[in-house]
Amino acid sequence: MGMTMTQKILAAHAGLSSVEPGQLIEADLDLVLGNDITSPVAIREFEKMGINEVYDKAKVALVPDHFTPNKDIKAAEQCRFVREFAHKMEVENYFEVGEMGIEHCLLPERGLVVPGDLVIGADSHTCTYGALGAFSTGVGSTDMAAGMATGKCWFKVPSAIKFVLKGKPEGWVSGKDIILHIIGMIGVDGALYKSMEFVGDGLQHISMDGRFTMANMAIEAGAKNGIFMVDQKTIEYVEAHSKKPWAVFKPDDDAVYDEVYEIDLSKIRPTVAFPHLPDNTRTIDEVGDVEIDQVVIGSCTNGRIEDLRVAAKILAGRKVKKGVRVIVFPGTQKIYLDALNEGLIAQMVEAGAVVSTPTCGPCLGGHMGILAKGERAVATTNRNFVGRMGHTESEVYLASPAVAAASAVTGRITDPDTLLKAE
Amino acid sequence: MKAKGRVFRYQNNVDTDVIIPARYLNTSDPKELAAHCMEDIDPDFVKNVKPGDIIVADRNFGCGSSREHAPIAIKASGISCVIASTFARIFYRNAINIGLPILECEQAVKGIEAGDEVEVDFDTGVIKNLTKGTTFKARPFPEFMKKIMAADGLVNYIRAKAEE
Numbered sequence: 001m002g003m004t005m006t007q008k009i010l011a012a013h014a015g016l017s018s019v020e021p022g023q024l025i026e027a028d029l030d031l032v033l034g035n036d037i038t039s040p041v042a043i044r045e046f047e048k049m050g051i052n053e054v055y056d057k058a059k060v061a062l063v064p065d066h067f068t069p070n071k072d073i074k075a076a077e078q079c080r081f082v083r084e085f086a087h088k089m090e091v092e093n094y095f096e097v098g099e100m101g102i103e104h105c106l107l108p109e110r111g112l113v114v115p116g117d118l119v120i121g122a123d124s125h126t127c128t129y130g131a132l133g134a135f136s137t138g139v140g141s142t143d144m145a146a147g148m149a150t151g152k153c154w155f156k157v158p159s160a161i162k163f164v165l166k167g168k169p170e171g172w173v174s175g176k177d178i179i180l181h182i183i184g185m186i187g188v189d190g191a192l193y194k195s196m197e198f199v200g201d202g203l204q205h206i207s208m209d210g211r212f213t214m215a216n217m218a219i220e221a222g223a224k225n226g227i228f229m230v231d232q233k234t235i236e237y238v239e240a241h242s243k244k245p246w247a248v249f250k251p252d253d254d255a256v257y258d259e260v261y262e263i264d265l266s267k268i269r270p271t272v273a274f275p276h277l278p279d280n281t282r283t284i285d286e287v288g289d290v291e292i293d294q295v296v297i298g299s300c301t302n303g304r305i306e307d308l309r310v311a312a313k314i315l316a317g318r319k320v321k322k323g324v325r326v327i328v329f330p331g332t333q334k335i336y337l338d339a340l341n342e343g344l345i346a347q348m349v350e351a352g353a354v355v356s357t358p359t360c361g362p363c364l365g366g367h368m369g370i371l372a373k374g375e376r377a378v379a380t381t382n383r384n385f386v387g388r389m390g391h392t393e394s395e396v397y398l399a400s401p402a403v404a405a406a407s408a409v410t411g412r413i414t415d416p417d418t419l420l421k422a423e
Numbered sequence: 424m425k426a427k428g429r430v431f432r433y434q435n436n437v438d439t440d441v442i443i444p445a446r447y448l449n450t451s452d453p454k455e456l457a458a459h460c461m462e463d464i465d466p467d468f469v470k471n472v473k474p475g476d477i478i479v480a481d482r483n484f485g486c487g488s489s490r491e492h493a494p495i496a497i498k499a500s501g502i503s504c505v506i507a508s509t510f511a512r513i514f515y516r517n518a519i520n521i522g523l524p525i526l527e528c529e530q531a532v533k534g535i536e537a538g539d540e541v542e543v544d545f546d547t548g549v550i551k552n553l554t555k556g557t558t559f560k561a562r563p564f565p566e567f568m569k570k571i572m573a574a575d576g577l578v579n580y581i582r583a584k585a586e587e
Contacts, residue, residue, distance in 0.1 A: 024565075067448075072449060082447075
């Protein structure tokens with residue numbers, strides 16, 4: 001029986017010539033990731049195992065990004081605990097404030113993940129690296145601890161859903177709109193336990209930043225991982241960012257899929273997920289009149305340079321609606337610097353936005369922009385669960401950077417085209 | 424291994440943000456986490472939960488973040504078992520890894536209401552609704568998972584293997 005991309009990567013890392021869905025395997029890990037929330041739990045479990053060193057100092061990455069710069073004393077203690085462990089274990093990929101970024105923006109930028117890799121991370125959005133043709137998936141802290149200790153992890157081999165992308169997205173439509181459209185179509189458990197595999201001619205029209213956004217949100221459909229076919233764009237990205245050896249795994253012609261969806265990208269409209277689930281989607285044409293208090297542009301989903309370019313393009317020369325708070329979070333220090341050098345930061349600040357240091361911040365209701373009771377935010381983040389960004393009676397609407405920026409100007413959820421035409 | 428207790432009943436897509444809101448993740452102390460368990464979906468849960476009680480929910484329980492704090496908070500609150508139609512996959516792994524018993528059984532979920540007294544036998548997968556006098560059968564854990572559960576989690580399991 002033919003294998004999917006994911007199955008091939010899992011087989012190669014388990015030393016097997018083939019695997020099939022449902023099979024339990026133990027596989028070798030190329031990278032184990034943790035952040036300031038999940039690592040403290042993992043480190044305590046690691047210490048209980050009675051093992052004195054991590055399996056490979058170059059293959060562990062610790063990124064304090066959630067409650068950093070330390071939001072309170074407890075967060076500071078958690079970060080110190082992670083820092084001390086990193087130093088003691090001589091972890092090569094520990095990133096302190098000043099060199100850090102949001103983990104899933106940072107690791108690809110640093111060349112730590114390449115095509116064909118098998119990565120686990122104690123963060124659900126670890127699936128982001130599927131954009132590079134790697135198998136990567138979120139796990140909990142105990143799996144992270146076991147991974148750091150042994151360099152191995154057990155997996156149940158997933159079946160897959162294939163998404164054949166065709167056509168070219170129009171206007172402001174981005175990776176965010178495509179993945180929101182897909183989640184709206186299959187639901188928040190539509191890919192539960194499965195891989196989402198993205199292939200087809202339409203891929204050539206989706207940038208690497210757009211692919212990171214799409215793979216990032218595979219978890220919002222319940223998927224084990226999302227993975228993209230490697231093409232010229234992937235190879236250019238990897239050669240520009242990494243010196244690690246890499247391998248391309250293509251699905252077999254006779255690979256078996258649970259379902260196959262053909263998606264015409266030219267038909268997708270800017271899409272918004274209404275509270276309180278990412279599958280509660282509407283096209284921008286169906287949104288109606290939704291007044292907002294806050295706009296958040298950034299996160300591991302949409303904090304990359306292309307996202308900031310789009311937001312700045314719309315905000316440049318315009319003003320944020322009085323009474324609306326706009327908070328921008330570049331994903332990494334490099335993205336921040338690039339945005340500074342390109343003049344994007346100045347354009348956004350002149351429009352009335354504030355620009356923060358990289359942090360997960362308000363995305364998970366941590367700090368730097370929490371919502372009060374009854375407040376509404378448009379966010380380029382990934383989840384709009386009850387209480388996700390603050391009070392349980394606040395609301396989060398998920399959208400692309402273009403829609404978020406246009407909404408910042410009008411104070412209500414807005415199609416960027418409508419904004420531009422009205423002027 | 425058996426569990427017996429009164430049921431807290433929830434619907435589809437109970438996410439990790441409502442199981443343990445991120446604002447409490449500046450600690451990983453199980454007792455502190457348990458004090459806020461289910462707070463954003465059921466503010467009375469913490470007041471009413473007793474050791475041995477059981478959570479029953481519909482589809483996709485534990486969706487969202489990878490925070491192991493979610494099953495830790497549930498376990499530390501005294502819950503002995505979670506039964507759902509399906510679990511989000513990271514939550515499923517985490518629960519097994521920390522030794523919180525969980526079972527997938529759609530029939531049982533449909534036949535259990537809030538407040539019912541339920542007994543679960545993890546070796547056989549048999550779920551009894553003592554209030555209604557009905558019995559259901561879930562698939563029991565595979566052998567390697569039983570070993571992890573018997574060792575009270577993956578860490579002890581690995582330590583035991585290392586000592587062999």
